[in-house]
Amino acid sequence: MGQGVHVQELPGIGKRYDIDLGHGGDRVSVVVRRDGTRDLYVFNSRSDEPAAVIELSEEQSRKVGAVLSGTFFA
Amino acid sequence: MGQGVHVQELPGIGKRYDIDLGHGGDRVSVVVRRDGTRDLYVFNSRSDEPAAVIELSEEQSRKVGAVLSGTFFA
Numbered sequence: 269m270g271q272g273v274h275v276q277e278l279p280g281i282g283k284r285y286d287i288d289l290g291h292g293g294d295r296v297s298v299v300v301r302r303d304g305t306r307d308l309y310v311f312n313s314r315s316d317e318p319a320a321v322i323e324l325s326e327e328q329s330r331k332v333g334a335v336l337s338g339t340f341f342a
Numbered sequence: 343m344g345q346g347v348h349v350q351e352l353p354g355i356g357k358r359y360d361i362d363l364g365h366g367g368d369r370v371s372v373v374v375r376r377d378g379t380r381d382l383y384v385f386n387s388r389s390d391e392p393a394a395v396i397e398l399s400e401e402q403s404r405k406v407g408a409v410l411s412g413t414f415f416a
Contacts, residue, residue: 272402272405273405273409273414285409285414287402287405287406287409289396289397289398289402294396294397296396296406298406298409298410300409300412306410308384308410310382310384310393310394310396312394312396318394319384319393319394320384320386320392320393320394322363322368322370322384322386323363323368324363324410326412328346328361328363329410329411329412330410330411330412331346331347331361332361332370332372332407332410333406333407333408333409333410333411333412333413334407334411335347335359335361335372335374335407336372336380336382336398336403336404336406336407336410337403337404337407337408337411338374338400338403338404338407339407340347340359
């Protein structure tokens, strides 16, 4: 499961997870801050500039995560 | 857990999940297709045009989901 996910410690902030998606540079990065909030970055192509950035509370992040994991049932 | 997530059947395609994030219109939509692939749409502001769209295989989607849910351990 760890394959394709790069984890980096961000001292004083939290952890950063980079998930390479392989479609011509599509990439998702998630910064999990110590207080539980997450920043979701979506990159298209090899640009260093994210196409979208979104801030998620821990609860919102769990909801999005459940939908993506296929474990969400309304 | 269902609160804040709107689910819609897309006949012949799959299901669409809209997760409202409340920050001035930030929104995430996930289309889960019958074959397991997901399209992740990120919207900033109330625009109908997504800031980013990304296609995820079922496996990639589970990885991103695990990171967001806080259940990913490398």
